[in-house]
Amino acid sequence: MNINMLLVTVGMVLATFVTRAAMLLVGQRFKLSPHLEAGLRFAPVCALAVLIVPEVVVQEGAVNVSLTNPRLAAALAATAFLLWKRSMVGCIAVGLFVVTAFRFF
């Protein structure tokens, strides 16, 4: 039994549940202030940024922001494709293709 993974699972279930159900349970009594609502609105994009960008620009422990970094090249190509075609599946496919291409050439 892996205790840490068990705690991770319980913690993530709570995070899912609390964010989705708390406001429904308290009803209309509790109002979100405009500032708090703005903060909540922009929190996910900030969280995604801090989780994605290090995965992309850090290569074997060091920052590499040149196009010799396969993941960076792949992320840029995937972003361009997403903005162009608005296709999530296409975005993932393009990114994986670029990473794979780097491995072969």
Add this chain to the structure above:
Amino acid sequence: MRASLPATPGVIAWGLVTGVAMVKSGLAVHWAIVISLLVYAGSAQLATLPLIVAGQPFWIISLAAFVTNLRFVIYSASLRRWFEAYSLRRRPVLGYFTGDFTFAMFMQRVTREGEFAYRDAWFLGACGWNWLVWQVTSIVGILAATAIPSEWGLQFAGTLALLALAVPLCLEWPGLAGAAVAAPIAVLARGLPFGLGLFAGIVAGIAAAVAVDHAITRRKATVRQEGDELS
């Protein structure tokens, strides 16, 4: 249930990618299945993968999952008006199964028709269908991943899926400002213990996004005022 059909191809792709990425990042198959069945939050599942792999303590991982899920606080704040009539036992169930797409569909219908009858059943039907498709495809992904060689680099698919989620949010100035401030901090401070770099980045990013949002709202208000004075 039929209302949620347009989203189904997306849910299938997203579920497969999440399943494959979980296993290819090094999660044991049985834990991947347990997390998939219980957690039911695709973006949080993918977002926490690098933290789980890096062996971060569970409370940091939970906190990261919490922050990625914060958009649902806003969703459920807009939903509560329509679900207030239902019992305290029913409401958390409706909340737990909320997804990005079902929320959008529900809000569309409710703004069009108001408090239509059996809206809880309609909502649960749409959410239930998404839940089922999601679970089946992510478990297929988890099992298929064991047969795929790691050299294919499919764990990167999870990062790309998150990217596909983040890019549309950066098309607005506040979101872009938040990401542009948050990401470099996280990269530079990545060596700090307890994921402090991540949280410093998130907090600074939110502050930047709120400041930009505030500045835009204020400028719009002044422009409108000047327009009024001219007319």
